[in-house]
Amino acid sequence: MKTDEDFLKNLAVQYVQEKGEEYQRERIDLENSEDPLHGLDAKMSAALARKKTAPRTVWRGRRIVSIAASVALIIFAATMFFFQSDNFSRADGYVAPSAGAPVTAMPPAPASPPAPGAPPPGAMLPAPETEAPDEMVAPAMPPPVMDAAPPPTVGAGQEYQWDTDRATGDDVWAGGTWEDTIAEAGMWPPSVPEGWRMIYADHSTAVLESGGHTVITRTGLPADDYLPPDSYTRLDIAGTTAFLTEGPIQSILVFERDGQKFTLTTLYDYRDLISLAEYWLLE
Amino acid sequence: MFEYLYEKYKRLMWHKAYTILKDRALAEDITSEAFIRVLRNLHKIDDPDSGKTAAFLVTIVRNLAITQYHREKKSQPADFGEREYDRADNFDMEETVAVKDEAERAAGLLDRLSEELKSVFLLKYAHDLQHKEIAQILGITENNVTVRLFRAKKKLTEWAKGVSQS
Numbered sequence: 001m002k003t004d005e006d007f008l009k010n011l012a013v014q015y016v017q018e019k020g021e022e023y024q025r026e027r028i029d030l031e032n033s034e035d036p037l038h039g040l041d042a043k044m045s046a047a048l049a050r051k052k053t054a055p056r057t058v059w060r061g062r063r064i065v066s067i068a069a070s071v072a073l074i075i076f077a078a079t080m081f082f083f084q085s086d087n088f089s090r091a092d093g094y095v096a097p098s099a100g101a102p103v104t105a106m107p108p109a110p111a112s113p114p115a116p117g118a119p120p121p122g123a124m125l126p127a128p129e130t131e132a133p134d135e136m137v138a139p140a141m142p143p144p145v146m147d148a149a150p151p152p153t154v155g156a157g158q159e160y161q162w163d164t165d166r167a168t169g170d171d172v173w174a175g176g177t178w179e180d181t182i183a184e185a186g187m188w189p190p191s192v193p194e195g196w197r198m199i200y201a202d203h204s205t206a207v208l209e210s211g212g213h214t215v216i217t218r219t220g221l222p223a224d225d226y227l228p229p230d231s232y233t234r235l236d237i238a239g240t241t242a243f244l245t246e247g248p249i250q251s252i253l254v255f256e257r258d259g260q261k262f263t264l265t266t267l268y269d270y271r272d273l274i275s276l277a278e279y280w281l282l283e
Numbered sequence: 284m285f286e287y288l289y290e291k292y293k294r295l296m297w298h299k300a301y302t303i304l305k306d307r308a309l310a311e312d313i314t315s316e317a318f319i320r321v322l323r324n325l326h327k328i329d330d331p332d333s334g335k336t337a338a339f340l341v342t343i344v345r346n347l348a349i350t351q352y353h354r355e356k357k358s359q360p361a362d363f364g365e366r367e368y369d370r371a372d373n374f375d376m377e378e379t380v381a382v383k384d385e386a387e388r389a390a391g392l393l394d395r396l397s398e399e400l401k402s403v404f405l406l407k408y409a410h411d412l413q414h415k416e417i418a419q420i421l422g423i424t425e426n427n428v429t430v431r432l433f434r435a436k437k438k439l440t441e442w443a444k445g446v447s448q449s
Contacts, residue, residue, distance in 0.1 A: 009408050
């Protein structure tokens with residue numbers, strides 16, 4: 001492996017050295033061109049200007065959002081405090097009592113007849129000193145807005161589009177599933193390093209054994225990416241050795257019995273998988 | 284430093300982009316975008332006059348131009364006039380074996396790689412960039428960098444073994 005790395009490094013350095021000199025010669029030739037490239041200069045200036053202002057704009061935007069959120073929070077807290085406060089007064093003049101306190105607040109008797117249109121005195125009030133006041137209920141808050149679409153899930157047999165840039169949605173490569181990708185790359189079946197024996201392999205996982213050491217690797221990735229032997233859980237159940245790894249999407253369990261290889265996968269916690277394996281193996 | 288780089292290499296980079304895109308305005312866009320990415324990685328450039336720097340800049344602009352070409356055409360790339368695309372099927376082994384010079388041999392092997400694989404490989408091994416930095420420069424995911432790098436290494440190793448056996 002070290003030799004390969006040295007070879008590849010040497011290859012890259014030599015290539016860049018040769019091409020670099022070629023590009024420099026080409027650059028000198030192009031300097032005689034009369035094309036002023038004014039369009040490029042203008043675009044470059046604009047791009048640099050955007051680059052200078054973008055972080056500040058983003059920062060400003062974030063600050064505005066932060067301030068707005070703080071103000072909204074304060075208003076919400078104040079509103080809740082107001083409605084739940086002992087000092088909350090209803091429009092009809094009723095004052096809620098403090099807990100355990102006697103009802104003492106009563107609307108004052110009008111000194112003169114009420115104005116036309118005014119509510120009659122005493123209306124909407126509890127019977128004085130004989131009934132407990134209505135329990136105060138804060139105005140109903142609107143229900144929280146929920147996302148209409150449920151979060152994406154991956155079901156059995158489905159694969160994430162590993163090679164699609166999900167941030168931008170751009171299909172930055174040929175696309176397709178991981179399975180398609182490794183098939184297209186001619187990496188199926190996965191190659192086995194010299195001295196290793198393949199216990200199990202599918203489109204995403206390979207289990208290799210050598211000299212009593214077992215590693216689990218993602219199919220198609222180089223040997224550098226082999227998980228170290230202590231990064232998986234080794235199970236000895238009913239005379240069967242199983243190897244368990246917890247992947248980013250699903251847990252994978254690979255085990256061998258009577259010369260046959262089996263795998264179990266789950267979208268859930270790997271401990272569920274152990275229980276399932278125990279059940280299956282002890283059956 | 285950046286202004287010096289821009290003035291020195293803008294024609295070369297624009298020319299490389301134009302060779303692929305055949306569109307003056309698009310080539311300008313891609314060249315300016317490439318320079319912005321160079322600006323973010325200015326610390327990677329030791330000597331602005333070196334061939335290595337020229338190769339670094341051209342790698343970036345060519346990759347961006349080819350990505351743009353794919354977006355524009357939504358099809359397989361045309362012949363860009365250079366020996367840059369994967370030609371494993373019609374590769375002339377004798378031609379490569381006959382090459383004596385090591386540098387030319389390296390070029391013979393690397394030019395068989397597609398631009399997508401070659402650029403990742405060169406940024407990793409010739410320019411010593413981390414996967415994360417490569418992903419940022421090329422606008423791809425780190426996972427994609429890993430896979431492309433693996434593909435490139437695998438092909439180069441196989442081809443090199445094939446050459447030596449011949």
